[in-house]
Amino acid sequence: MTSELAHELFEYRDGRLYHKVNRRGLKAGEPAGAINGTGYRRMGVNGKYYTEHALVFLMHHGYVPSEIDHINGDRADNRIENLRAVTRSQNQYNKAKCRNNTSGHRGVSWHKKSKAWIVRISVDGKNRMVGYFKNLEQAAAAAQAARLAQYGTYSFDARQSVGA
Numbered sequence: 238m239t240s241e242l243a244h245e246l247f248e249y250r251d252g253r254l255y256h257k258v259n260r261r262g263l264k265a266g267e268p269a270g271a272i273n274g275t276g277y278r279r280m281g282v283n284g285k286y287y288t289e290h291a292l293v294f295l296m297h298h299g300y301v302p303s304e305i306d307h308i309n310g311d312r313a314d315n316r317i318e319n320l321r322a323v324t325r326s327q328n329q330y331n332k333a334k335c336r337n338n339t340s341g342h343r344g345v346s347w348h349k350k351s352k353a354w355i356v357r358i359s360v361d362g363k364n365r366m367v368g369y370f371k372n373l374e375q376a377a378a379a380a381q382a383a384r385l386a387q388y389g390t391y392s393f394d395a396r397q398s399v400g401a
Contacts, residue, residue: 238282240299243292246282252316254280254289276312290315294322304328310393323391329359330388342377343393344384356380358387 247254247269254269263269270280270289278289291301293315302322309319310333323331334343340354348355348369354376356367367383370376384392 238285238287238292238295238301240295242282243296247292247296249293249296249317252293252314252319254292254315272313278313278315290320293317294320298322306331306391326362327388327391330384330391331393333393340373340376342373342380344380345373345376356383358383360387 246257246260248257249255256263256265256267256269259265270278273279279286280289280292281287290305290307290312294305294317295301297317304323304325304327306321306323306328307314307319308321308331310331311319334341340346344358344367345354345356347353351369353369353371354373355369356376356379357364358367358380359365367379370379
């Protein structure tokens with residue numbers, strides 16, 4: 238897919254792509270694509286599938302990076318100002334907590350032996366222990382501060398602090 242072809246086929250409006258031409262039962266002016274099983278909108282062109290956010294990035298910047306981050310974490314929000322090129326590590330920093338999280342806070346878990354909450358963050362692919370806390374709220378605050386200090390604007394907490 239080239240930027241030129243993307244511009245020929247699609248029109249970008251407010252974070253969405255719309256068909257510019259009639260083709261294969263698709264009418265000009267209709268929204269392009271459908272949400273896939275992972276929550277991303279994608280569309281087929283000449284037998285290949287492309288995510289909407291990759292095409293939007295391509296149309297605005299002329300290339301598709303290996304990783305694109307949705308700054309506010311919303312996979313459906315493909316406004317160009319919500320998309321940025323990132324490394325794989327930077328993209329992981331912006332992840333929400335895992336579904337199986339039992340503490341309710343990212344990077345915070347119960348440590349049975351010490352009977353305290355333990356805080357860990359990942360640095361260069363390795364877990365770094367931040368500390369032990371008797372109080373869950375203190376542990377959550379320490380985890381947030383550690384992530385902001387380590388990951389900066391790529392941190393999940395950075396988007397939370399601006400109300401995104």
